[in-house]
Amino acid sequence: MPDYELSDDEKDVLQELMNVAYGNATAVVADMIDAFASLSIPHISVISTNQLLSTFAELKSESYFFATQSFSGEFSGESAFFIDQTSAENLAKHLELDDKEDLDDAILELTNVLTSSLTTKLSQEMDTEVSFSLPSLTKVFMTNIHETPTFQHYSQVIVIDTDLNFQDQKINGKIFILTKDESIQWLKTKLNSILELLI
């Protein structure tokens, strides 16, 4: 039975890599929304799928926009981006979007930016490449999230919690990088080889 748990050292390296990747995303997001914006230092944790479902249960707002985007390659998986109703409305206000479709598109764009900046940078650091599928968006009610069986396909989940801060309004989003067991195995190997280099 292979061990898919990340050790503390492995988690540390991953956190470092994520911080670098996330810094890259900040500039792009600021450019995308054409305003001074900053992303808070992300809080990164690696949890099991069961823990993930309880994390969902802690999300306060009743309904969320839920965007997913899958990525393939040696490091493959899916990102899930949650943005609550209020944050989405703030985003729409800021981007002066009139209709719902424009807002949906903006959320997808944000998902894409966050997913690709995180996974591209991460894969570059780990000397591999990833390709991205189109993101898709659904609006979910948190009461129904436990009924989504597809989450069970994943074992380990990298959770990146961040705030997007604007001058006058706050937009909060949570991004979850979901990976399957074989990718975790690959990730562990890569993280360990980086660790060896550092030592």
Next chain:
Amino acid sequence: MAQNKTQQHIRTLDIAQKIVANIDNGIIVLDEELYVYHYNKWLEHHSKIKEVDILNKKLDDVFKIGSKTLKRKIRTALRLQTPTFYTASTSKYLIPIKINQIKNALFKYMQQDVSIIPFDEEKGLVALILTDQTIMASTTSLLETNIEIINELNSDLIKERDTIDKKVLVIKFDPTFRIIDVSQALLKLLNYDKEELLNKNFLFHEKYNMPKKLQMQLVQAMQELRVLNFEESTLSAHGHKICFKSTLIPEYSAKGKHIGFIIFRENITDSKHLAQTHEKILASSRSAAMGEMVAMIAHQWRQPLSLINTIMATLKIKKELNTLTENSINEAFEKIQNTTTYLSDTIDDFRDYFKPNKLCTDVNLLSLFDSSIFFLKEEMHQCEIKYTVEIQESLTIKTFKNELLQSIINIIKNSIDAFSEQKMKNKKIDVKIDAKESHISILIKDNAGGIEKETLKKVFEPYFSTKSKNGTGLGLYMCHTIITQHLKGQITMSSVDNGTQTLLELPYKLIKEKK
């Protein structure tokens, strides 16, 4: 060597160019300012615009597109060096391409997924890859519509189920008699929590203690998977007896597999109670009638008894005066004998009136309103009430004689009583009997003042009486029950010309024999 040469040759052919020209996707190469550098054949065919006509032009000058968003996406793709996207599900399309597909009547323009991939970082070029997603979008749209319909149906079903749960008394159990569901309505009626009944054996659970005979019937019906109608009673949590009229129905799955049983129950506790009350009322009514009978007998007997008394006194005086002859003794005995026979006959007559008939007989209506009510006629005579009967002599109907007579006595007695409560002249009770086409109509009319409108509404209700004393309030209720239920006729009462008018309508021939 030859193989290497061929490979080299293929490389020299511009693979990308070939593929770009023939791929089933639209490909545009453009810069951040949206100037077009390449426009592939697919797009030429679909948009009817030649590459030469669009090269070096700005895409937003040729097509009406949201240039602000597109520029932003291009900038992001270049900056991140990863693709950015438009998806058909939210953005519908980027380049307006009209479609004429039979299958897709939903959309006027081709629905597109667009990937914006970094093409030349140095020159700031990106490639837009357009994929036709019309069929997918159309399928999604159809699905969404259907899901909406299903959701509506589902919500209707849930509502209906909720209504059934709240209103219908239902209990469900599996083939092993294990209770699997009980409707809220039934739980409320029995004052139980669902948990108290769920998973319990329906037949042997203490809450549903039912007679052995009924258990056997139920088990047999269940084994034979047939419908069974039965009556049962059970105790509520508060110990109240609740009666049900129930129907056992075998339940099947959508695939026809037997999955258990449902019992639909109807609460008949009230009607059972009513039936018991009705029986009590009938018994009271019979007692009241018996009481009246005794009073009438007493009245009828007073004169003959006084006659016997007089005869005896006369005999005694004659004996004392020694004037008693054998002839006078015989004459006296004969008179006494006649009188006692009359007394005996009176008892027989009264007893017959109140003895319910088992069979219908031919009833001569003139005789009924004349000789049969001789005692009432005498009472009317004493009260100076003029009694007339208008009828064809030969008119007969087939019915239960004594029950009809009991009703008539009641009605006429009511009129007599009404007169006794007031002093007036020209008192009269008229009976008019007409032979109608489909029925016999009997109109009994008095001039004793009539009945108030509000009172009229209640005269056939049990225990309703306007009589100051000795009124049981059951007389007219019984008349109504007898006429409508036993004799299959109708009775109506009205107040006309300062009098009360009672109309009886009876069938000529009562076909159904009384059980």
